[in-house]
Amino acid sequence: MLWRRGTFLVPMGQAALVAVVLSGTLAGAQTFRGAINGTITDPAGAAVPGAQVQIADDATGVMRQTVAAGGGDFNFPDLPLGSYTITVTTQGFDTVKVTKVGVSAGAIHTVPVKLTVAQQATTIEVSGSALALDTTTPVQTTTIPSKTVQDIPLNGRDFTQMIGLAPGFAGYSLQANGSVNGTRSNQ
Numbered sequence: 001m002l003w004r005r006g007t008f009l010v011p012m013g014q015a016a017l018v019a020v021v022l023s024g025t026l027a028g029a030q031t032f033r034g035a036i037n038g039t040i041t042d043p044a045g046a047a048v049p050g051a052q053v054q055i056a057d058d059a060t061g062v063m064r065q066t067v068a069a070g071g072g073d074f075n076f077p078d079l080p081l082g083s084y085t086i087t088v089t090t091q092g093f094d095t096v097k098v099t100k101v102g103v104s105a106g107a108i109h110t111v112p113v114k115l116t117v118a119q120q121a122t123t124i125e126v127s128g129s130a131l132a133l134d135t136t137t138p139v140q141t142t143t144i145p146s147k148t149v150q151d152i153p154l155n156g157r158d159f160t161q162m163i164g165l166a167p168g169f170a171g172y173s174l175q176a177n178g179s180v181n182g183t184r185s186n187q
Helices: 012-028 144-152 160-166
Strands: 001-004 008-011 034-041 054-058 062-065 071-078 082-089 096-103 109-113 169-172 178-180
Touching: 034 096, 054 071, 062 071, 082 109, 096 109, 144 160, 160 169, 160 178
Parallel strands: 034 109
Antiparallel strands: 001 008, 034 071, 054 062, 054 082, 082 096, 169 178
């Protein structure tokens, strides 16, 4: 079978061969951009999915962002030629910066990124001076200085009224009994 191209008659098999050869040589020359991709791993070599990956063009400052896929891989296709800085951040790991990653025409630059575990310093401080409740003995006492006892205006010198000076005293109820630290008034 013959195929008609303009005024030439070209056999169909040869036309297909010419098309394949021309498309292969022209396809490589059609791109003037490059790409950066890579895989993010932890210190054990396991993939780190969900990491935030950002690249910045060193010359212009233009930034692009993506999130690492389930296998820890990331891809920035169709980048203008130049030098880039890659920044990878994720929770629990230190931020990693890879600088001067070159992008050339038609090339894919693969960058493996290995994260390190973040060092966190946690300090817990306990002070024993703030302890207001003695939990070591069953007896709770209140000491009233003698000068205070002499100067208290007690009605009829009833010493039981001094309970009102003790911490935790809740006042007198209707039966004239007080409550200390939540106990019943008759105790």
